[in-house]
Amino acid sequence: MxxxxxxxxxxxxxxxxxxxxxxxxxxxxxxxxxxxxxxxxxxxxxxxxxxxxxxxxxxxxxxxxxxxxxxxxxxxxxxxxxxxxxxxxxxxxxxxxxxxxxxxxxxxxxxxxxxxxxxxxxxxxxxxxxxxxxxxxxxxxxxxxxxxxxxxxxxxxxxxxxxxxxxxxxxxxxxxxLTVPPAVTAATGVDAMAHCVEAFTSKKSHPLMDLYALEGIRLVGRFLRRAVVDGNDREARAGLALASMYGGFCLGPVNTTAGHAVAYPLGTRHHIPHGHACALIFPYTLAFNAPVMAEKTELVLQALGLPASADEATVRDATHGFCAGLGIEMRLSALGVPKDDLEAMATEAHAIRRLLDNNPRDLSREQILAMYEAAY
Missing domain, CATH: 3.40.50.1970 (Rossmann fold)
Incomplete structure (x- = not known):
């Protein structure tokens, strides 16, 4: 590992x-x-x-x-x-x-x-x-x-x-x-978390970056809900700012993986804000990678304040609940994404090799399509 x-x-x-x-x-x-x-x-x-x-x-x-x-x-x-x-x-x-x-x-x-x-x-x-x-x-x-x-x-x-x-x-x-509204706070906070989680579970992960990545996840787990509930919570805002910066540190030498690749078409084709797109996809890609990143997946869930697990269904349900609990809409259908576009989205996402090649488990176009369908 x-x-x-x-x-x-x-x-x-x-x-x-x-x-x-x-x-x-x-x-x-x-x-x-x-x-x-x-x-x-x-x-x-x-x-x-x-x-x-x-x-x-x-x-x-x-x-x-x-x-x-x-x-x-x-x-x-x-x-x-x-x-x-x-x-x-x-x-x-x-x-x-x-x-x-x-x-x-x-x-x-x-x-x-x-x-x-x-x-x-x-x-x-x-x-x-x-x-x-x-x-x-x-x-x-x-x-x-x-x-x-x-x-x-x-x-x-x-x-x-x-x-x-x-x-x-x-x-x-x-x-x-302090002026960022709750919905944007939630979505951007999940984006910061996604940077950290994907770097932590990447094939290119490195101990020098793991330090930042895991602490960034912990900060999101500790402070994101607080900032969503009370936007004037200065301690929570500072914790999230630090988590965001740590996630940015991870992007240079390690970068993101399947989560961002699968999220991108939601933004470019349907103008779903990037952080919201990451939240929609996060439970599915983390669960998909869990069998080959069991120990790190357990650490991710613990850092978010969730029960440790590397079981795919448990990981998916727990992290879906985490995002939904922030008030994030987790259904593509509710965001106006037409179902007949899922095939094209899967093709586009599968072509983003600069990110998918970092993923610890090979992800086919059909598996990406299944993620979109599950999120629909």
């Missing part, structure tokens, strides 16, 4: 500021580094509170980040960046804003297009500073090197990974998440 001899490379932001009330550290660090021309990449809600960053000099805000950003959304913010020519790019929002910020920091003026950099380590370099300030607790994108963009033509997500997209500074202020 544990192989200490496997080589691994771990990259983290050089500076991580973590704690309530630290959002204005973005301005402090910008002044300290002599940065005075900033492009903030944000969604509409967070665009209205960019003043919290306390930034010096000229500040331009792109406040049109979409959930599950696509190529047109990326091209729009890249065009703005070409005009602004910032010396600092800040991702201020959820994972979508932070993913776009990574690409805005490396593509303008590089001579490279998005298509040129899809895949691992194809980015030539970066000339501007990059800060990340998350406002949700889910993706952990502030600590990672990946960006995901949906191609409308194929309805698939394209992934860029580059060490040049690692933030210089990540500022994690859990107080920024």
């Amino acid at each position: 544990t192989d200490f001899t496997i080589p691994i490379e771990i990259a983290r932001p050089a500076i991580i500021e973590f704690g309530g009330g630290l959002v204005s550290a973005a301005g402090r660090w910008a002044r300290a580094r002599g940065l005075s021309r900033t492009l903030v990449v944000s969604d509409a809600f967070n665009a209205a509170r960019v003043g919290l960053l306390d930034l010096p000099g000229d500040v331009v805000v792109f406040g049109e980040v979409k959930p599950e950003p696509d190529l047109p959304n990326l091209q729009k913010v890249l065009a703005l960046a070409e005009q602004v020519k910032p010396d600092l790019v800040i991702g201020f929002g959820g994972g979508s804003a932070m993913d776009l910020a990574k690409l805005v920091a490396v593509l303008p003026g590089s001579g490279q297009s998005f298509a040129d950099v899809v895949g691992p380590e194809k980015v030539h370099g970066r000339k501007v500073a990059l800060f990340q300030v998350p406002t949700t607790s889910g993706t952990g994108s502030e600590g990672g090197t990946r960006a995901l963009i949906t191609d409308p033509a194929t309805q698939n997500k394209a992934a860029v990974q580059s060490r040049h997209m690692l933030a210089d500074i990540a500022i994690v202020d859990p107080d920024l998440t």
Whole structure:
């Protein structure tokens, strides 16, 4: 289960500021580094509170980040960046804003297009500073090197990974998440958990990452329900922010597995929020992998506060109950997914080899279809 001899490379932001009330550290660090021309990449809600960053000099805000950003959304913010020519790019929002910020920091003026950099380590370099300030607790994108963009033509997500997209500074202020509504808190919290669980049970799992992964799962088990019930619970919000960051740490060297591959078509084809999609799929993929990851599956359930088990039916029922108990709708039919699309979804998911090849148990297209049907 544990192989200490496997080589691994771990990259983290050089500076991580973590704690309530630290959002204005973005301005402090910008002044300290002599940065005075900033492009903030944000969604509409967070665009209205960019003043919290306390930034010096000229500040331009792109406040049109979409959930599950696509190529047109990326091209729009890249065009703005070409005009602004910032010396600092800040991702201020959820994972979508932070993913776009990574690409805005490396593509303008590089001579490279998005298509040129899809895949691992194809980015030539970066000339501007990059800060990340998350406002949700889910993706952990502030600590990672990946960006995901949906191609409308194929309805698939394209992934860029580059060490040049690692933030210089990540500022994690859990107080920024106090405004997140219960349904979004639940879904994003399950996304953080899924990152940790999938890394922990991956064929590529590593003791250095297991430490973060298991603790991230424990934090979700301890704090997610509390934050859903009382959004002003600052301790719970801080615990989830830490879980999210730990999950982001796991994505670089280990990455996700079947859970995310099977969840992706729900977002790209039917616009189900990513965390919600992960919750829908999580019980089925964890249960499917249980026979070959028995010890780790038991640890996952224990970390979530559930009775330890590696029995497939027990694992599925217990984790389904965990997600449903957060108020998450767990039926695809109730979310408007047409049943006649399940076949196409299974075909798409089965083609996401960059994730499925990490899964500890081979998963066929027919088995993916059976998961969708069980979730329907």
